[in-house]
Amino acid sequence: MKFVKIVLPAIVMLCVLSSFTILKKENKAVYAFGVSASFVDSVVYCTEIQTLDSVKLTKDGFLPKREAYSAQLKNHLENKGEGNRTCMIYFSDSKKNITKEFEKLSDKYKKNKSVFFKKIEKKDFQFKKPE
Template sequence: MYMKFIKNVFPAVLMILLLSSFSFLGKGNKQKPVYAFGVSASFTDSIVYYTEIQQLDSVHLTKDGFLPKRDAYSAQLKLFLENRGEAGRTCMIYFSNSKKTINKEFDKITKRYKNKKSVSFQKITANDFQFKKPE
């Protein structure tokens, strides 16, 4: 009787365990893309630069919701502007894995600067500048 149990039931139990372990592998690996835009301002200049919203390549937020190496993305924008002769600027990056959330943040930031009469708000197109994943 014991041998019959092993012969009939054990393979079925083993198959169920094996198949259920594969179904768990697919869950939780679906990570959303990350969207970002940058803003650069200066205390000595009335021009505020901003990038278009971009989808970051091969980047995912940490489990705490932070962008890995986010300071490197700000540094990329700062270096881009320095190469154009715009030194001494403070660069910020805004990010989200929700397109709706990043659009709301973008609208809020751009509205804040556009309402100031003393500020010139200039767009940096995706053709001119793209964030790249830091090494």
């Protein structure tokens, strides 16, 4: 009887906890936007918030191959004649958090009168999943 009193609750607890783990592993969308600045130019480029296709954050919450996404933005701007730029990518699996970060960053650059803030439209540039 003692065995049943100990093992049965343990089995029930294991089932409950494993069901939460299964729910947590759902594929959440990953949202990102890129920013490009230069030390010799007063123009700051920023992409719109985009949903990254078929991407899943690591267990530590990082975007795999994030340097490749920054390189995509850098290559796009170099093809447009904008060289020597530093590109960064911001990402999150929460639309609310990434929108808040985007607004905070864009407000910061828009307040600075010595910097021109240019938005890159989705039709002009779209992040692609790196191979």
